[in-house]
Amino acid sequence: xxxxxxxxxxxxxxxxxxxxxxxxxxxxxxxxxxxxxxxxxxxxxxxxxxxxxxxxxxxxxxxxxxxxxxxxxxxxxxxxxxxxxxxxxxxxxxxxxxxxxxxxxxxxxxxxxxxxxxxxxxxxxxxxxxxxxxxxxxxxxxxxxxxxxxxxxxxxxxxxxxxxxxxxxxxxxxxxxxxxxxxxxxxxxxxxxxxxxxxxxxxxxxxxxxxxxxxxxxxxxxxxxxxxxxxxxxxxxxxxxxxxxxxxxxxxxxxxxxxxxxxxxxxxxxxxxxxxxxxxxxxxxxxxxxxxxxxxxxxxxxxxxxxxxxxxxxxxxxxxxxxxxxxxxxxxxxxxxxxxxxxxxxxxxxxxxxxxxxxxxxxxxxxxxxx
Numbered sequence: 001x002x003x004x005x006x007x008x009x010x011x012x013x014x015x016x017x018x019x020x021x022x023x024x025x026x027x028x029x030x031x032x033x034x035x036x037x038x039x040x041x042x043x044x045x046x047x048x049x050x051x052x053x054x055x056x057x058x059x060x061x062x063x064x065x066x067x068x069x070x071x072x073x074x075x076x077x078x079x080x081x082x083x084x085x086x087x088x089x090x091x092x093x094x095x096x097x098x099x100x101x102x103x104x105x106x107x108x109x110x111x112x113x114x115x116x117x118x119x120x121x122x123x124x125x126x127x128x129x130x131x132x133x134x135x136x137x138x139x140x141x142x143x144x145x146x147x148x149x150x151x152x153x154x155x156x157x158x159x160x161x162x163x164x165x166x167x168x169x170x171x172x173x174x175x176x177x178x179x180x181x182x183x184x185x186x187x188x189x190x191x192x193x194x195x196x197x198x199x200x201x202x203x204x205x206x207x208x209x210x211x212x213x214x215x216x217x218x219x220x221x222x223x224x225x226x227x228x229x230x231x232x233x234x235x236x237x238x239x240x241x242x243x244x245x246x247x248x249x250x251x252x253x254x255x256x257x258x259x260x261x262x263x264x265x266x267x268x269x270x271x272x273x274x275x276x277x278x279x280x281x282x283x284x285x286x287x288x289x290x291x292x293x294x295x296x297x298x299x300x301x302x303x304x305x306x307x308x309x310x311x312x313x314x315x316x317x318x319x320x321x322x323x324x325x326x327x328x329x330x331x332x333x334x335x336x337x338x339x340x341x342x343x344x345x346x347x348x349x350x351x352x353x354x355x356x357x358x359x360x361x362x363x364x365x366x367x368x369x370x371x
Contacts, residue, residue: 037363038328039310041354046303048344050236052277054227054245054294058218059280060190065211066092066199067183072214075201083188083217090186090214092205097181104174111167118160125153192219195290223281223288225257227296231273236300237262243279245294255288257281259298303342307350311343313360325354326361333361 066072074091077083129149196216199205205212225245229237237259244256257279266273277298281288315324318337327334338353354360 034364036361038359039362041358043305046308046349048300050233050298052227052229052296054225054296056292057224059222059224060219062217063213064215065213066205067211068180069206071204077194079194081194085191087188092184094184100177107170115163122156125156129153192217223283225279225294227277228274229277234275242299245296247292255281303349308347309360310362312362328359
């Protein structure tokens with residue numbers, strides 16, 4: 001190959017490299033700019049919340065039971081009915097209690113008659129003893145007759161005491177029988193809604209050791225939220241903190257209250273320890289029901305009037321609690337180091353490095369990029 005051909009070949013290679021470089025520069029200069037998602041830094045409040053799942057219950061709920069045995073003759077309510085305090089809910093067959101009252105009243109009548117007879121005999125014995133005491137001084141009766149009269153009086157007084165004791169015992173039995181008759185009428189101990197019926201009309205209840213349950217009555221005007229909080233979060237809770245929740249069917253409506261207490265006894269679920277934090281919320285419309293699932297948020301001490309940015313705006317860590325963030329200023333991207341403060345699951349307080357009004361980059365997208 002001649003020198004001329006070599007020079008020509010090198011010349012063509014140089015032109016090719018120059019063309020490739022030109023195309024690369026053209027693509028670089030004409031590449032579409034990335035689209036940035038930004039946020040203007042403002043002062044606000046950083047809320048730190050403990051989140052938990054809970055269940056709804058009634059603040060006041062009672063099991064209405066039977067205090068006497070017998071057949072449930074009448075049940076006047078159904079599930080979902082609302083009742084007032086002292087309203088009649090049902091009746092246990094009262095025949096046994098009524099017969100017991102009649103029997104005890106008859107026994108009392110007999111005892112009172114016996115008492116009248118005993119009083120008359122006691123008076124007679126008293127007169128006989130008094131008369132014999134006068135006659136024994138005149139030697140008209142013997143000492144033995146006087147002693148017999150005294151003994152007879154003592155016996156009559158003892159018999160009267162026995163009858164009085166029997167009358168008291170039977171009077172107590174009568175009071176108990178009347179009370180049992182009152183117990184056959186099952187009345188509402190409070191106003192509320194019937195949420196469960198355990199004993200049906202016609203069934204027999206036996207009140208031997210404890211009162212068998214007839215139905216459950218709940219006051220749903222105020223609901224009790226029981227939030228299941230992990231042991232890692234419960235140490236941050238205390239009564240008086242603001243709490244709120246949403247239900248599955250309406251995630252946009254918040255029901256708010258104040259933390260009432262934290263139950264001291266934990267519950268173990270799959271080797272994890274949970275405690276119940278409780279608070280009350282009004283339910284005037286009756287929308288909330290028993291055993292509904294609640295998505296609970298309990299607000300811890302927040303930071304007010306602080307500069308906050310989303311966690312998505314943080315870049316690489318540059319030191320102890322220091323990170324880099326990107327700013328968009330006059331269309332140019334700038335990098336700045338910031339010092340962070342308190343944070344929650346979505347935001348963080350910027351203690352140093354940013355000013356109100358700065359525009360931080362939270363994300364970016366490239367036009368034409370494949371998803």
